[in-house]
Amino acid sequence: MSSTITTSLGGHIRGATVRGRARGGDTSPKSILFLVALWFSLFVAFSFLIVLIVTTVIDGWPRFDLRLFTEYPAADPEEAGARPAILGSIWVIITTALLAIPLGVAAAVHMEEFADKKNWFNRIVELNIQNLAAVPSIVYGLLALAFLVLMGVQNRNIVIAGAFTLSLLILPVIIIATREALRAVPMEIRQGSLALGATELQTVMRQTLPASVPGIATGSILALSRALGEAAPLLLLGALVFVSFDPNGLLSGYTTMPIQIFNWVGRPQEGFAILASATSILLLGILLAMNALAIIIRNRYQQRW
């Protein structure tokens, strides 16, 4: 899941330039073979997605009903639902967004607009952020666990701790996306603003940043959809698998949809497997909707200079 999103993110950002060049009139056997290979890769990836969606929907449809949204987990699969997991996912993702997006955008603005790019320290930072985007999510779980233990935090399975972990996970992605978006703003805009007497800060706040909002929004939404699908780093923090109350704050215990699915899939009763599929339909639906939103924002608001 994570690699798909990272790739598609790269595609979103670089798509504009690649598209211009790929449509050549080259008809040599090599390039046709390459084109076939590309189409085959696309076909494999796409058919996996279709098979996944179709089988999940077939398995889970009988329980994709109101009970899934209103009921709490129970010993009897017929009476169980994913209400706390759905609410938990909402709490965690909104908190993650509030933590990660301002921090990530600020970091990117600093690196792109203010930092001295020839400075060795800044270059190391840049290299690290590029690499961090590819680090497996479980490593972020370990990092957050070690950090929270070091800080003496006992309740690691609360909303703010989970959001903190997921924020670490998606920060590099947001930073990279924001930097790409900022870089796409032509230098003339900045120079024009400065020439009219605006300060550097005013130039960033009134020209560069507003112009790159579509790119930032696209990157942030894709990053958040990655965070929404994560279970591993949260399980490492000792996330709860059974919550029978609605989360009601940052310090509240929580479970999320991926964790609930993970818990149900391990049960012997068939009813729980169906329930897990039903929850997966919901999760898949939300993820596809978020990705669609990202694409719409990109297509509608992206400026061509």
Place this chain on the structure above:
Amino acid sequence: MSRIKFTGITVAAVATALVLSACGGQSTEAGTDEDGGATGAVVADGSSTVAPLTEAAADAFRDVEPGINVTVATSGTGGGFAAFCAGETDISNASRSISDEEIATCEENGIEFTEIIMANDGLSVIVPLENDWAECLTVDQLATMWSPESEGSVTNWNQIDPSFPDVPLALFGAGTDSGTFDYFTDAVNGEEGAIRTDYSPSEDDNITIQGVTGEAGGVGFLGLSYVAENADVLRGVAIDGGAGCVEANVETVQDGTYTPLSRPLFIYVANTSYTENAAVKTFVDFYVAEAASIAEAAVFVPLTDEQIQVATDELASLAG
């Protein structure tokens, strides 16, 4: 690490720490809500095998005390004890007794605890009714049948015992996700997760039953309760754990003679949580009082009257 990011993490960390320390005692507070019902929180962690039992208890408990929030996590028996002995949880679910090292950790941190057996777990080895040769299998024979070394080489009943007929083996059982799988592989092959890969795994026990009954040479393993429900098509095999053949049934699981495929399931309760947190006391009392129906809801073998008495007595002495 970038200066901004570092600053950001520090800010987030300080904020988190402040918020958490300000409300650190949240889980141990108990009180009453406006309607006079009890409120509070009970934190349980530990074995994923025992988790469905505590979840079933929490599920039933919500109907009685909706104001008390019971949460269950599954860090595994060992991970659960680590958190328990650090004072982070009220209840630790365990599929084995606490080890000496874990007791030492608990003592270091001043955590006193009470061990309560909440249910019994039993596994059956099943064959179809048409199988008239395997009345009893030794643990060694089971190991021959299921060990990783047998993969591809042991494929016939007469390889298990020369007196058995020439019938091909068809193996079915729980898949790797289940506690049943961990337990069976540990008891039979001596290592959790060690099993030949050329058997048909399923997380759905009903598929295991269909597979076993579909072939004369079928054999499988699953939770004890499924055998009684399907006595018209299959039967359990008696197991010789070194002290003669013992049939698998509720009595032999409860009295522990059915070895090595039966075991008690424990919860460990922190004494201070029980005496000082009304929510924990109410929950654990309910858990013990309703142990039989909870065990049935979670598809485990319930406690004997004797075991319930022991549990009740332990709680009574704890309450002082």
